[in-house]
Amino acid sequence: MSWPLGLEGAGGLVAGLLLGVAFGFILERGGLGDPKKLTGLFYLQDFTMLKVMFTAIALAAAGIGVLALLGVMDLSQIAVQPTYLWPQIVGGLVLGAGFALGGY
Amino acid sequence: MTAAAPRYWNAYVAGVALGGTLLASYVLMGWGLGASGAYTHVAAHLEGAVAPGRAQANAYVAGYLEAGRLWAQWIVLEMTGVVLGALLGAWTAGRLSWRLDRGPRIGRGRRLLFAFVGGATVGFASRLAQGCTSGLALSGGAVLAPGAWAFLMAFMGGGFVMAWIVRRAWR
Numbered sequence: 001m002s003w004p005l006g007l008e009g010a011g012g013l014v015a016g017l018l019l020g021v022a023f024g025f026i027l028e029r030g031g032l033g034d035p036k037k038l039t040g041l042f043y044l045q046d047f048t049m050l051k052v053m054f055t056a057i058a059l060a061a062a063g064i065g066v067l068a069l070l071g072v073m074d075l076s077q078i079a080v081q082p083t084y085l086w087p088q089i090v091g092g093l094v095l096g097a098g099f100a101l102g103g104y
Numbered sequence: 105m106t107a108a109a110p111r112y113w114n115a116y117v118a119g120v121a122l123g124g125t126l127l128a129s130y131v132l133m134g135w136g137l138g139a140s141g142a143y144t145h146v147a148a149h150l151e152g153a154v155a156p157g158r159a160q161a162n163a164y165v166a167g168y169l170e171a172g173r174l175w176a177q178w179i180v181l182e183m184t185g186v187v188l189g190a191l192l193g194a195w196t197a198g199r200l201s202w203r204l205d206r207g208p209r210i211g212r213g214r215r216l217l218f219a220f221v222g223g224a225t226v227g228f229a230s231r232l233a234q235g236c237t238s239g240l241a242l243s244g245g246a247v248l249a250p251g252a253w254a255f256l257m258a259f260m261g262g263g264f265v266m267a268w269i270v271r272r273a274w275r
Contacts, residue, residue, distance in 0.1 A: 004134035015132045016178045020185020021192070022125045023137050023238075028193030030118025035205050037112075039274045042267030048115045053242060055119025060126040060136075060246035067131070079135040081235060081244035083251035088240070091233025092255040095226050096262025099237070101270055102222020103205070 003073045035103025042100050126246055133178070136243025140230035142183030149174050207274040218273055 007015050030052050031037045040046025067073035112118075129136050148168035152159040159165045174180055194200045206215040230236040233255050235244065241259060244252025267274070 003131050005132050006134050007132055012133065012178055013176070013181045016182040017185040019125060019129050019132070019137065020182035021189035022128075022185075023122070023182070024186035024189025024191075025193040026118055026121045026125060026189075027186070028190040028199075029113045029197065030115060030122070031112035032118075033190055033194070034112075036207070036274065039267060042263045043271070043275055048112075051115035052119040052122060053237075053245075055116050056123035056126055057242060057245040059120055059123025060130065061248065063123070063127040064130055064247065073131070077134050078130060078247060080247045081240055081249040081252055083249065083254075084234065085251060085254055088233045088251040088255040089258045091229045091231075092258025093229075093262035095229035095233065095236065095255075096259040096264075097266035098222045098225025098229060099259070100222075100263045100266035101273075102219045102226060103274070104219075104223070104226070 003067060004077050006077065039100055039103055122242075123246075126243065129243075130246070136239065136246060137182065138179050138235070138239030138243065139183060139186065140227070140236035141179040141239060142177070143227060144168060144231065145171070145174060145177050145180050207272070209275075210273045215273070218270065 027033060031048050032052060037046050037048050041049050064073060064075075064078070068075050113121075126136055145168055148159065148165045151162075151165055152169050159169060171177060191200070204212055204215060206212070210218075226236065230240075233240055233251075235241070235252075235255070237259065240249075240252050241256045245256060
């Protein structure tokens with residue numbers, strides 16, 4: 001039960017910067033910096049965003065689950081987004097509308 | 105004659121790479137990846153610099169200012185990395201150029217106006233939902249947060265409706 005490492009201070013900030021570099025690099029190489037590909041989902045013509053997003057969610061969820069089963073990951077130390085159902089539903093609707101309008 | 109820029113990665117390859125990065129974030133930090141929180145920190149600091157009294161009087165904005173210096177915020181560093189990483193990705197793929205991505209039937213001015221209004225709308229909505237497609241849908245989705253999945257379904261709904269309304273902007 002040593003994970004998550006919970007990096008703090010400079011180590012955490014450096015890890016954040018590097019994770020961000022990987023995040024941005026992958027999004028760009030995957031085509032998710034292209035608003036025509038992103039909005040293509042809403043015209044049922046380009047499913048890149050769905051494929052990338054759900055593959056990533058499935059892999060990370062399975063990874064966290066396996067690590068927890070092996071006893072290396074302490075799930076109680078993992079930040080889970082709190083549920084505020086109506087704000088999240090309305091926020092999702094509005095964010096989706098803004099996304100389709102602006103393209104990102 | 106220059107060679108054409110390489111095509112984008114296969115979506116499942118990108119998905120596995122992104123999932124690995126997301127998992128690494130949970131292992132290293134105990135939380136996932138985000139984006140909109142960085143903009144909120146920057147906006148709070150801008151308000152704090154321009155109108156300190158007003159910023160301190162707003163409990164939400166003041167909370168962000170109490171977190172301390174901008175460059176000591178994890179998500180600000182992470183988002184800086186996103187910009188650098190995307191720049192690196194485009195550059196090393198030979199895709200780096202100055203251009204405005206838009207549909208074939210929309211003018212530059214209208215595209216920029218739509219981008220501005222859309223961006224402001226996304227910013228507002230991300231505060232309402234306490235997250236965006238990264239910090240809430242992607243990261244929350246991976247830890248099976250109910251609110252993240254509700255948000256994701258609503259996001260699709262809002263997107264499909266607005267996309268139909270502004271279909272001349274993209275198709």
